[in-house]
């Protein structure tokens with residue numbers, strides 16, 4: 677199960693209607709937070725654009741979810757427009773100086789960077805979480821629009837999916853966090869349109885700091901493409917006005 681803070685953080689920022697019950701009562705045996713009424717499609721479910729490797733690994737990890745040791749993490753591209761006021765409140769509480777700069781009307785169009793591509797062209801991925809081992813495994817199939825050097829992924833695209841994976845590992849343990857440091861060693865170029873495994877591990881928590889590392893490998897484990905270490909910081913509200921719990925329990929009307 678997730679910590680309460682993390683479940684609330686995810687719920688509040690995902691467009692939940694009707695409120696999020698405490699994590700303990702969620703019955704998260706297979707799919708994380710799947711009870712939520714979320715307004716758009718879950719991109720972490722199989723699609724026609726997934727290749728056979730991606731599909732096979734999805735099936736393998738889904739099987740591991742049956743005994744509850746692993747949980748599949750759902751993934752949406754957009755929170756509902758109705759929640760945009762929550763985002764304004766979030767920004768106001770945590771980054772008050774940014775509050776004046778951000779165009780609040782545009783917030784209703786906000787969507788997760790990794791989910792902004794046409795199906796199969798950008799980031800296709802699904803993450804699985806093992807709480808006991810503090811691990812998240814991301815099965816990633818990158819599309820042709822992620823090219824850097826001809827025939828290979830752009831390093832920024834690799835950094836993005838790494839940040840998303842280690843970031844999710846930090847979120848499930850720490851709630852509302854931001855990347856403070858991301859250190860990447862690119863060891864071997866990743867062939868464009870291939871499927872790879874990103875294995876991330878929460879190494880330690882010290883106060884507000886979460887240290888997460890990961891390896892990007894070929895699906896047979898023979899090639900180590902990339903290694904990364906990261907530091908995430910749990911955010912502290914600068915203003916006490918924003919109450920995450922209140923935002924979850926009293927969502928805005930549709």
Ligand SMILES: CCCCCC/C=C\CCCCCCCC(=O)SCCNC(=O)CCNC(=O)[C@H](O)C(C)(C)COP(=O)(O)OP(=O)(O)OC[C@H]1O[C@@H](n2cnc3c(N)ncnc32)[C@H](O)[C@@H]1OP(=O)(O)O
Pocket residue numbers: 685686689690788839840841843844847851852853854855856857884885907909910911912
């Ligand atoms: C959150 C719920 C979301 C749910 C839905 C989301 C769905 C999917 C998400 C997918 C995951 C995506 C993950 C992507 C994450 C990002 O990319 S975040 C974007 C990039 N990051 C930033 O823009 C952060 C910019 N930096 C900051 O805003 C701040 O510096 C900070 C918030 C990181 C820290 O500021 P503050 O809170 O004021 O803390 P400090 O007092 O400065 O520091 C606290 C301690 O940490 C140490 N520290 C800070 N930064 C670093 C660093 N870079 N390296 C090493 N150490 C650092 C600092 O020294 C303090 O240590 P001590 O307490 O003194 O020991």
